[in-house]
Amino acid sequence: MNIGTVSSRSGVPAKTIRYYEDIGLISPQRSTNGYRYFEEKDLHKLAFLGRARTLGFPIEECRKLLALYEDDQRESSKVKSVAEEHLDAIDAKISQLKEMRSTLSHLIGCCAGNELPDCPILENLSNFE
Amino acid sequence: MNIGTVSSRSGVPAKTIRYYEDIGLISPQRSTNGYRYFEEKDLHKLAFLGRARTLGFPIEECRKLLALYEDDQRESSKVKSVAEEHLDAIDAKISQLKEMRSTLSHLIGCCAGNELPDCPILENLSNFE
DNA sequence: TATGCACCTTCCACCGGTGGGAAGGTAAAG
């Protein structure tokens, strides 16, 4: 099948598929006219990648996961440790965002939000040292 | 003062300060030798920007906030609405991350993490349609 | 057969927000 078909079937945009080929995540064959030709296996790999990206795995971790996926001899501990590292990264991001959220919502609660210039939000931001 | 001084006093890296000048967030003067020359006011603006970035405001919102900060006639409602929009964006990111976190930690819990190839994490990722 | 349209190709540029480093000018200290 051509890139358009595999794109709509996998949910991965055609541009992204070409990019994944560029960085060596997939290597589809070529038809005589130069068009990329995808087999069922490529489709599954792309769907796998799409799903892994949805879970927030960065590209390089997707590459590792894909290699493990393709390897019948893998040890599930390898997969698990990749996933656990990513979970830690997610947790770090969440707590950073929560910290921002907490400060910001406090400031918002302090701000009258009227036609006057006084504003605790700006005061906080300009609070120097 | 020169860029090094204003950098260490504001906590904003010199590289970032030059970038902020490029995109028009600040416009320091120049000494006769071509060095950027920063006044106290620039220092405060940079500290303001650094603090706003810490709270996760994207550059364009920082620009708006800086304009409001500089405007004596501002209405605090304007500031508040910028902050509220950003809070919504933060909340959206948090809930997206929490969703990832939830799926991922469930899968991790299901994975034996041993020397065998069977892995619910990979199974889930390869689950096509 | 000609035309149009949808699809495909490559290439280049851009996003945010820096970071790294090269190549060169300048100021101050030893």
Added chain:
DNA sequence: CTTTACCTTCCCACCGGTGGAAGGTGCATA
């Protein structure tokens, strides 16, 4: 006078794509 610590501009790289231009291909329709 030399060293070193700054400063300057410039360009490349990162992540994970996205947008668009310019041009080739395949198929249906008039």
